[in-house]
Amino acid sequence: MAERSIIIIGAGMAGLSAGCYARMNGYKTRIFELHNLPGGLCTSWKRKGYTIDGCIHWLTGSSWGTLYRVYEELGAVQGRQMVDHEVFVRVESDGKTFIVYNDIDRLEQHMKELAPGDAGVIGEFCNALRVLAGREMPSDKPIELMGLVDKLRATKALSVLKAMHKYGRVSIQQFAARFTDPFMREVFPEAMANMPDLSISGLMMALAYGHGRNAGYPVGGSLEFSKAIERRYLGLGGEIRYKARVERVLVENNSAVGVRLADGTEHRADVVVSAADGRTTIFDMLGGRYVDDSIRRYYDKWPVYEGFLQVSLGVAHDFSAEPQSLAFRLDDPVQVGDQSRHWMQMRHFCYDPTMAPEGKSVVIATYAFTNPEYWNKLYADQEKYRAEKQALADAVIDRLDKRFPGFREKVEVVDVATPVTFERYTGNWKGSYMGWMATPATEGTWMKRTLPGLANFYMAGQWVFMGGGVPGAILSGRHAMQVICKKDGKKFRTSTP
Template sequence: MQPDRLTAWGRPAEPGDRPRVVVIGGGIAGLATGCYAQMSGMDTLILEKHVLPGGYCTAWARDGYLFDYCVDWLSGTGDSGDAAQVWRELGALDGKEIAHFEMFNRVMDETGRAVTFYNDPDRLERHLLDLSPGDAEPIRQLCRYLRGFLNAHPYPILKPPPLKSTREKLGTALATLPLLRLFYRTATTQMADFAQRFQDPLLRRALPNIILQDPVGFPVLPYLYGMARAHNGNAGFPEGGSLGLVRSIEERYTSLGGQLACRARVERVLVENDRAVGVELKNGTRIRADHVVSACDGNTTVNGLLGGAYTSPRVDRLYREMLHEPDNLFPSAVSTYFGIDGPVKTEDPHSTTYLLPPEEGARLFGGLHSTMVVQLFNHYWEGFAPPGKSVIRCTYFSDFDAWKKLRTTNRREYWTTKRRVADFQRGFLERLYPGIDERIEVVDIATPVTAHRYTGNHNGTIFAWKPFSPADDEVTKLINKDRMRLPGLDGFSMTGQWVGMGGLIRAATTGRFVVQFICEELGLPFRPSPSPGGGGRWHREKLGHLPQLDTRALRQLNSRASDETEATADGDSHAA
C-alpha cells in the first residue's frame, strides 16, 4: 500500500461513505476480520508491523529453502463442517492439494522402541495390543472413545453465542446431547492421569505426546478429537503451508477491496470521549476510523495501545494475574531447520517425537521436557526444498525467560547457546540418518525470543491462552459476556487467539465473530460468501517475495559452535 493512500485514511468521513474499520495486526484473525468486514459493506485497512502479513502463521526463505513456522495440521481441510466453510469463505484453500496422513504422530523412546498413533481406531487398537497385550482394557477404552469422536459433529463456530436465537441455541444443545457422556468423560480426565492406567512404560510416556509435544494439563478430549478429524480427512496439511495459507487469505482480502499496510506499527489507539476514533502509528501518522479492531497481542492491546485505561475485573484477572502464571499460557518453542542436499531416504513418518534420556534433554537449552520432535517436511509438501533437496525441522517446548535473560545479559552467550543446540540436533540427526551431517547446507534456528520480537506475542507463546487452563473460563466470557469489547470504550473490539483461544481456525472464527458484532452495532447485514476461486491450481509463485532476514546472523549460525569467536551478532536468526 502506498503512503499517500495510507494518509488518505486520515480525512474525515463524508456522508454516504462506507463505515471505515482499522484492524491492528495482519495475522489470520486480522485478515479474516478484514475479509468479513469487506463482504459486509465496510472499508478496511489492516496495519501490520512486520514486512509481510501472517503473524505467527508464516515461513521464510533461506538459499532456496522455505522454512515453515506454524502449521502442523489444519482443522477444516475437508468438504463439510463449519471450519471448512470458514476456509472456503476466506479462500484459504483455493486450488490447493491437501496432504493427509494415516497417523497423527509416532513416539520413540531411548531404546528405539516406538508407538505409532494411527488415526484409524481399529488399526490403532491392533497396534497397541501388539505392543502391550497386558494393557488391553485401557487400550480398548481409548479406541472406543476415538470411535465416538469419528461421528461427532464439530461444535458450531459460525455465529457467536450472544447473537444466536433461542431456536439456534436449542438446535446446538440437541445436536450435542447424544455426545454429552463422551465429552464429559474425555474432558474431565487428564491425559497424564489416563496414561497412568497403562502398564507399558512407553505408552505411559507416549500418550501425552500424541499431538507432538505434551502441553501439560490437557484432557483426553483434544487428543482424540484431532485424531478423529484427521481420520475423516478434515485435518490435513495444505499445499504451501503456513505462508501459503496467509497469501491465499490476503489475496481474497485484497480482491474484496481491502487495503493492507505492512511496516506500519501502531503506537496507540486514539480515543475521544471514551470512543475509539482511530490509531496513531509510530511515525506519527494518524488514521481515523469508525471502528478499531485489535487483532494483536492481548497484553499489548490492553496495557500498551490503550495504556490500561479500559479494564474490568475480568480483564484485570487475565492481564494482571493469570498472564503471569505459566500454566495459563501455551508454551513457546525452539525450532531448528536443516536444509539438506539430496533426499532423506527413510521409511520414517512425517513426524516423530523422541523421548530423550535426561543427559540429552539437558542439552536442549530451556527445554520444558526431555523430548524433541523431528519433522520431515518433504512429506508435508515438496515445495519446501529446491528440487532434489530436503528440509527437516527439530522442535521442542522451551522456557521464554531463560532465552530472554540470556539475550539481554550476554548476547555472545545467547548466540553460542543457539549454535550448541543446533549442533546437538545436527548430531542427533546424524545418528538417525548416517551421512546426513555432511549434506546439511543451511541451519536456521528460531527461539522464543525470536517469536516475541517478530510477532509481539507475549513470551513468544504459540497459541496465547492455554485451553483447559484456569484462564479458559475467563477468556470464554470475553465473547459470551463482553462481546469482544472492553468496558467503557465504544467503537473498539478485540479479536484473535487472546479472545478466542485455540489454533488457526479459532483465530479465523474470531474474525467472523467480531464482524457480526460490528454489523449489529452499525445496523449492517452480515454477508459472508464463499470465495469464487477461479484462480486455477495453486502454485509456489503465489507465496510472493520472501524477505531474507538477518543474513549475517545466519552465516554465523551455520559455523559450528566450536568457533565461538564469531558469535557477536546483534540480530536474531529468522524469523517472521
C-alpha cells in the same frame, strides 16, 4: 449512506479474516501490520532454496464442514492440495514404537497389542475419538449471537459437547497415569509433543479430525495459505499497510476512535478491531484502562502456550521414506536454554515438493515451553545469544546424526528461531505460538471480545478464545464482524470468490 470505517490491528489470520468479512459487509477497512508480510504466526521463510515452515502441521476443517466453507469464503483453499497423513506421530523409546495412527480402529488394535492389560482405558479413549470423529462443534456464529434455533441446532452436537466437557477436565498426564503398562504410560504424552498439562480433549480433537481426513496439511505451506487470504482481502478492496506498528488505540469519551502508529501518525475510524497480541492491546495500546477482574485473572494466572523454539535444517537427502512426524527418546539429553530435554520431536516436509529442492529435505526439531524469560535475557547479549543458538543446533544435529547415520554431513542450512524470534516478528507475549492453553483449570472458560467500558472496540485472534490455532483465529475475525454487523443493524453477508 457513507461506508462506516474499521481499522484492524494486525494482518495475522484473525486480522485478515476480519478484514475480508468487513469488506463483504460494506465497511471501509485499513489493516495496520507491524511486519512486512501477512500471516503473523502463520508463516514460512526462505533459506538458500529451502522453505522453512513455521506453522501449520494440521489444519482442522481442511476438507469439509463449516470451517472448510469459511476457508472457501476467504479464498484460502480453492485449488490447494491438502495432504492427509496415515500416522499422526510415531513415538520411539527403548527399541519399542508407538504409532499414533489417525485411523481409530487401527490405533485401537495397535495400542491393545502394545498394552493388552490396558484394553479398558484404550477402549475408552478410542470410543471417545469415535464420538468426536465426523461431527462438528457449532462454530458458524459467535456465542453471543446464538438464538434458540441455533441452540437447538447445537443439541445435534450434544455428544461432542459432552465428551469435550468430560475430557476437558482431564490432562494428558492424568489420562496417561491410568495406563498400567510402563511403556504406554511413558510414550502416550509424546503423542501430543509432550504437553502433559494440556486437556486430553485437545489430543482427542486432533485425532478425531485426522480420522475424518479433515486435518490435512495445505501444500505450499503456511505463508502461501496466508497470502491467499491477503489476496482475497485486497481483491475485496481492503487496504493494508505493512511496517506500521500501532502504539496506541485512540480513545475519546470511552470510545475507540482510531490508532496512533509508532511513526507518530494518527488514523481515525468508526470502529477499531485489534487482532494483535492480547496483552499488548489491553495493557499497552490501551494503557490498562479497560480491564476487570476476570481479564486480570487471565493475564495473571492462565497457562499460555509459551516459549516455542524451532531448529530447522536444510538437508541434502531425501527423507520421504522416514516418518513425517517422529518423537524419540534420547540417551543423551539436549540442553535447550536452561532446560534439559530428553525427547526429540522432529518432522520433515517431503510430502510438500515446494519446501525443498528435489532430493533434499527440510527437517525441523521443535521444543515447546522453553523458558521465554531465559531467551529474552540472553538476547540482550547478542554474542552469547548467537553462540547458544549454534550450540543448540549442533546438539540437535548430533542427536539426529545418531538416529540417521550420515545426517551431519548433509546439513546445508541451519536456522534457529527462539521465543524471542516469535515475539519480535509477531508481537506475541512470551513468544506464544497459540495463545491460551486449554487445561483442566481453564475448562469451560471463554473470553469476551469487547472490553468493559470501551465502545466501538473489539478484539479477535488467539487471545480471545481458548486453545489457539489457525481455524479459531479465522473464526474469531469472522465472529467479531458478525457482532459488529448485528450492532449496526446489518444482515451479515458472506460471499465466495
